[in-house]
Amino acid sequence: MASCPNFSELEQRTYTKFRTILEIPPKSIDDELSTICGEDILSYSTVRRWVSLFREGRTSVQDAPCPGAPKLATNNDKLSEVSEYSESFPHSSVEELANYVGISTGSAQTILNADLELRKVHMRWVPRCLTFPQKAARLQMTKEKH
Known part of the structure; x- marks a missing residue:
């Protein structure tokens, strides 16, 4: 052949x-x-x-679908829900946020840290990297409080 x-x-x-x-x-x-x-x-x-x-009786030559749930936690809808909730309730915990949105705490943590680039500082979700205007505004707010 x-x-x-x-x-x-x-x-x-x-x-x-x-x-x-x-x-x-x-x-x-x-x-x-x-x-x-x-x-x-x-x-x-x-x-x-x-x-x-x-x-044994198999007829399909296609691969069988892999078991397990598809990754749905980081889609745009969940991302926007996490973003809105973290802005509305900045003092919330990851567990509270995950329960509200309906995803695992690991997925919520990934969305917060990797996608939204937020971190927890003094019990509040804040951007991981602040721009110069954001830093100046925070400095001004701190001065006004004292």
């Missing part, structure tokens, strides 16, 4: 599926893929695993 360097992983799985239906052993399928595709092929253990899956 002619060499076929653009034989994708999905196409190799499909080939493996049809050869499994014909009851060809995994080693023979691996040898055939090696002949067809050269070095850019699935490993023998992967071919053997897919043959086993097809023999």
Whole structure:
């Protein structure tokens, strides 16, 4: 057979599926893929695993979806909710904020620190890096209080 360097992983799985239906052993399928595709092929253990899956009744050659919840905590809606809550309630804790928004405390902490660049100073959420005008305004407010 002619060499076929653009034989994708999905196409190799499909080939493996049809050869499994014909009851060809995994080693023979691996040898055939090696002949067809050269070095850019699935490993023998992967071919053997897919043959086993097809023999057990699997029909799809697509990867199964990975378990676990998708990462939704850092989407724009949650980010804006955290921002609004931290501005409205600057003395709130991470736990209170997380409970209000409906995300984990770790996600709330990540949004506060990494995305919004806020940190807790004297029981208040403040920007991590202040601009010169912000520093001047804070200095002025401090002088007015004393």
